[in-house]
Amino acid sequence: MIIMTKTQVLERIGRLSAERLEICITRTWVKPHQGERGPAFDETDLARLQLIVELTEDLEVNDEAVPVVLRLMDELSTLRRRMKALDAALNAEGEDVRTAVIARLQDRPKA
Amino acid sequence: MNNKTHSIPIICSVLPKRPLRTRIKKAYRQLAKKLHPDLNPGDAAKAEQFGRVTASYDLLSDPEKRRRFDAGEIDANQQERPERQYYRTHAEADPSARYEFEGGYDDLGEFFSRAFGGRASAGSRQERGSMRMRGEDRHFHLQVSLIEALSGAKKTVGLPEGGRIALTIPAGIEDGKTLRLSGKGAPGVNGGPPGDAYVRVEVLPDAVFVRDGDDILLDLPLGIDEAVLGASVPVPTIDGRVNLKVPASSSSGKVMRLKGKGAPKSGGGAGDMLVTLKIVLPPKPDPALEEALRAWQGEHGFDPRAGWKGGR
Numbered sequence: 001m002i003i004m005t006k007t008q009v010l011e012r013i014g015r016l017s018a019e020r021l022e023i024c025i026t027r028t029w030v031k032p033h034q035g036e037r038g039p040a041f042d043e044t045d046l047a048r049l050q051l052i053v054e055l056t057e058d059l060e061v062n063d064e065a066v067p068v069v070l071r072l073m074d075e076l077s078t079l080r081r082r083m084k085a086l087d088a089a090l091n092a093e094g095e096d097v098r099t100a101v102i103a104r105l106q107d108r109p110k111a
Numbered sequence: 112m113n114n115k116t117h118s119i120p121i122i123c124s125v126l127p128k129r130p131l132r133t134r135i136k137k138a139y140r141q142l143a144k145k146l147h148p149d150l151n152p153g154d155a156a157k158a159e160q161f162g163r164v165t166a167s168y169d170l171l172s173d174p175e176k177r178r179r180f181d182a183g184e185i186d187a188n189q190q191e192r193p194e195r196q197y198y199r200t201h202a203e204a205d206p207s208a209r210y211e212f213e214g215g216y217d218d219l220g221e222f223f224s225r226a227f228g229g230r231a232s233a234g235s236r237q238e239r240g241s242m243r244m245r246g247e248d249r250h251f252h253l254q255v256s257l258i259e260a261l262s263g264a265k266k267t268v269g270l271p272e273g274g275r276i277a278l279t280i281p282a283g284i285e286d287g288k289t290l291r292l293s294g295k296g297a298p299g300v301n302g303g304p305p306g307d308a309y310v311r312v313e314v315l316p317d318a319v320f321v322r323d324g325d326d327i328l329l330d331l332p333l334g335i336d337e338a339v340l341g342a343s344v345p346v347p348t349i350d351g352r353v354n355l356k357v358p359a360s361s362s363s364g365k366v367m368r369l370k371g372k373g374a375p376k377s378g379g380g381a382g383d384m385l386v387t388l389k390i391v392l393p394p395k396p397d398p399a400l401e402e403a404l405r406a407w408q409g410e411h412g413f414d415p416r417a418g419w420k421g422g423r
Contacts, residue, residue, distance in 0.1 A: 048210070
C-alpha cells in the first residue's frame with residue numbers, strides 16, 4: 001500500500017500547488033483517509049488529483065464546474081463497476097443462463 | 112502580447128515564441144477534450160492516441176526537449192512514457208468506494224434495485240418522504256506494527272474535531288484490510304442514522320519478521336561452530352521466545368519450520384514460521400579458526416560444488 005502526505009503528493013504532481021491541493025480537500029473534490037498526522041493519500045487520491053489538474057489546466061474546466069464533472073465521472077465509474085460485478089455474477093452462472101440473458105437483451109427493441 | 116505580433120515576423124523571431132506556444136496549447140486542449148481516457152472509459156484506441164498527443168505536447172512545450180528533437184537527438188517515440196494509470200482504473204477498483212456516487216438504483220428497475228439498492232454508499236442518501244438523512248461515512252487510515260497485526264491489538268483513531276474512536280484489530284489482519292465500525296461515522300441529520308467509520312489498516316514492516324501469507328519468515332544468524340556442531344538457538348516468535356534445535360552440519364540457507372508459529376488464520380489455527388539459517392563468520396580473520404580449518408582441509412576433502420549445476 002502506498003500512502004502519501006500532502007508534501008509527497010505535491011512532489012508527485014508537479015503542476016499542483018499547495019493552495020490548489022487545499023482547495024481540492026476543503027471542497028471535498030478529493031477525500032483522503034484521515035491519518036493520525038493529517039490526510040493520508042493513496043494512489044486513487046493521487047490519480048484523482050492528477051485528473052483534477054488536467055481538467056482545470058488542460059481541459060479548461062472552471063472551478064464551479066469541477067464538482068459537476070467529478071460527480072458525473074463518479075456516477076459513470078460506479079455504474080461501470082456495477083456492470084463488471086454483474087458480468088462476473090453472470091459468468092459464474094451456467095452457459096444456458098448467459099445465453100438466455102443475451103438472447104433477451106439482443107431481442108429487445110432499442111429504446 | 113497581442114495577436115498583432117503574428118503579422119510582424121521580424122519582431123516575432125526575437126520575442127519568446129508565445130503565439131506558436133499558444134497555438135500548440137490550444138491544439139492540445141482541443142485534442143485532450145476529445146481523447147482524455149477518463150472521459151472515454153473503455154476506449155483503448157483513444158487512450159493510445161491521447162498518450163501520443165501528450166507525448167508530442169510535452170516535446171513541443173519543453174524548449175530543451177524541442178531542441179534535442181530538432182537536432183535529431185531524440186525522436187517522438189522516445190518521448191512515450193510507460194503506460195499511465197488513469198483515474199478511472201483506480202476508481203473502478205478502489206475498495207474504499209469513497210468516490211462512488213450516492214444515487215439510488217430503484218429507478219433502474221426491480222433487478223438492479225434488488226441487486227445494488229442496499230449497496231449505495233452512505234452520505235447524502237435521502238430517506239423517502241422526509242428529510243431524515245444518514246450521516247456521512249468517515250474513512251480513517253491507521254498504521255499498526257506487524258506484531259500488532261499478528262497478535263491483535265486495541266487501538267484508537269483520532270477524529271478531526273477531537274475525540275477518538277476505539278477499535279479492536281483482529282489478530283492476523285493483513286495489510287490494506289478495512290474494518291467497518293457501524294454507526295461510528297458522522298451523526299445523521301434530522302434524526303437520521305449515523306454513518307459508518309471505515310478504518311483502513313496499514314501494516315508497517317518489521318525489523319526481523321516478514322509475513323508471507325500465513326507464514327512468517329525469519330533470518331537467523333548462526334555461528335560457524337553452531338552450524339557445524341549443531342546448537343539450540345533461541346528465536347523470537349510472535350508469542351515469545353522458543354529454542355530452535357539446529358542439527359549438526361547445517362548449511363547456510365537451510366530453512367527450518369516452526370509449526371504453528373506463523374500468522375493466525377481466519378478459520379482458526381496458524382501458519383508456520385520459516386527460519387532461514389545464515390552462517391555469520393567473525394568480523395576479523397581468526398587465527399585459531401584458520402588453523403583448525405587448514406588442518407581439516409588437508410585431511411578431509413569435501414567439494415561443496417559436487418553436483419552443482421553451476422560448474423560449467
